[in-house]
Amino acid sequence: MRKISWLAVLLAFAVPATAQAPGTAAIPDWALPDSPTHRQVAPPLDFHRDAVTANRPIGLFENQSDVGGPLVPGETSYDAASRSYTITSAGYNIWYTRDEFRFLWKKLTGNVSLSASIDWPKEDGFGDRKAVLIIRAGLNDDAEEVLVGEHGAAMVQFARRAQRNTRITDMEYQVASRGGLPGGSSPDALVKLQPARVGLEKKGDSFQFWVSWQGEPIQKLGAPIILHLDGPFYAGIGFASHLPTTVATVRVRDVVLENRAGRIR
Numbered sequence: 001m002r003k004i005s006w007l008a009v010l011l012a013f014a015v016p017a018t019a020q021a022p023g024t025a026a027i028p029d030w031a032l033p034d035s036p037t038h039r040q041v042a043p044p045l046d047f048h049r050d051a052v053t054a055n056r057p058i059g060l061f062e063n064q065s066d067v068g069g070p071l072v073p074g075e076t077s078y079d080a081a082s083r084s085y086t087i088t089s090a091g092y093n094i095w096y097t098r099d100e101f102r103f104l105w106k107k108l109t110g111n112v113s114l115s116a117s118i119d120w121p122k123e124d125g126f127g128d129r130k131a132v133l134i135i136r137a138g139l140n141d142d143a144e145e146v147l148v149g150e151h152g153a154a155m156v157q158f159a160r161r162a163q164r165n166t167r168i169t170d171m172e173y174q175v176a177s178r179g180g181l182p183g184g185s186s187p188d189a190l191v192k193l194q195p196a197r198v199g200l201e202k203k204g205d206s207f208q209f210w211v212s213w214q215g216e217p218i219q220k221l222g223a224p225i226i227l228h229l230d231g232p233f234y235a236g237i238g239f240a241s242h243l244p245t246t247v248a249t250v251r252v253r254d255v256v257l258e259n260r261a262g263r264i265r
Contacts, residue, residue: 025071027071027245028043028047030042030043030044031043031093032244033092033126033128033243040093042096042097042167043096043097043098045097045165047098048068048140048141048142049069049100049141050069050140050141051065051066051067051068051069051103051139051141052065052066052069052073053065053066053139054066058076058077058078058104059078059080059083059085059104060255061105061106061236061257062105062107063105063106064076064102064103064104064105065102065105065139066089066091066100066101066102067099067100067101067102067103067139067140067141067238068091068098068099068100068141069100070089070090070091070092070100070101070102070240071090071244071245072246074087074088074090074091074101074102074247075087075089076088076102076104082253083253083254083255084119084252085104085252085253085255086249086250087102087131087237087238087239087251088102088239088247088248088249089101089102089239089241089247089248090241090243090244090245090247090248091240091242091243091244092240092242092243092244093128093130093240094130094147094149094168094238094240096167096168097161097165097167098141098142098165099142099145099240100141100240100244101132101238101239101240102238102239102240103136103234103237103238104236104237104238105136105139105234105235105236106234106235106257107232107235108232108233108234108235108259109259110260111201111202111259111261112201112202112257112258112259112261113199113256113260113261113262113264114133114135114199114202114235114236114237114255114258114264115133115197115199115200115210115218115255115256115264116133116197116237116252116253116254116256117196117197117198117252117253118150118194118198118251118252118253119250119251121248121249121250121251125152125241125248126152126243126246126248127151127152127153128151128152128242129151129152129239129240129242129243129248129250130149130150130151130152131150131237131239131250131252132148132149132237132238132239133147133148133200133237134147134148134200134235134236134238135147135200135202135207135229135233135234135235136233136234136235137229137230137233137234138233138234139234142161142164142165142166143161143164144162144163144164144227144229145161145168146158146159146160146202146207147159147160148198148199148200148209149170150194153192154193154194155172156172156173156174156211157170157171157172157173158170158171158173158209158221158222158225160207160225160227162227171222173211173221173222174192175192175213176190176191176192176193177190177191177193193214195211195212195213196212196213196214196215196216197211197212197218198211198212199218199256199264201261201262201264202235202261205226205227205228205229206224206225207224207225207226207227208225209221209222209224210264218264218265235257236257237252237255239252
């Protein structure tokens with residue numbers, strides 16, 4: 001008669017048949033992007049993941065982190081000759097009550113001038129993929145924050161999360177002009193314009209959005225956002241593909257990051 005291992009019996013009852021193999025993670029349904037058959041919704045209020053920090057300075061930034069613990073780690077590189085950062089990241093979104101994105105940051109206090117130009121790869125990507133200039137209270141995924149976000153589909157947003165674990169609110173802007181596109185499009189077609197440059201300025205508790213649409217001098221757009229941040233905060237640039245496990249890439253160049261106001265350029 002074969003002997004029965006009581007340890008095996010206990011493990012059989014303790015581990016469900018649907019348990020995942022080590023090193024894998026399920027994609028929550030709410031994290032999937034909008035599609036003809038699916039609607040993305042806010043995460044559960046009790047869903048959070050810790051940031052994973054690389055402990056690797058890069059360019060102007062003292063460190064870099066995968067905020068919100070994206071299911072696929074991000075990567076970054078810096079080209080000193082062109083002063084450009086290439087950021088590769090997955091991440092379901094920078095929105096709702098929590099964020100997932102690769103974040104290059106510097107810890108600061110006081111006033112900040114932060115500006116950059118964003119170059120999108122020629123190949124198509126998910127339209128809502130998002131590069132950001134961002135100032136956050138911490139590295140937790142639901143931190144208070146103000147951001148300027150530029151989307152791959154030629155929209156910019158100026159957004160705030162006023163309290164932890166609350167939904168971001170924003171103002172969204174799009175600009176278009178009439179004119180032909182390479183390939184023979186109608187000269188009367190409306191063409192969405194990507195900004196030539198964006199900026200985020202912190203002066204006390206006031207945050208101001210700056211933009212240049214077609215290479216004109218960068219200038220203020222809209223009213224400022226008011227948010228008080230206690231203690232040191234994290235200022236920098238970031239990117240999310242808007243897809244939980246699929247990475248995309250963006251290049252952010254000519255970054256200005258100064259610990260004073262009035263230096264957006």
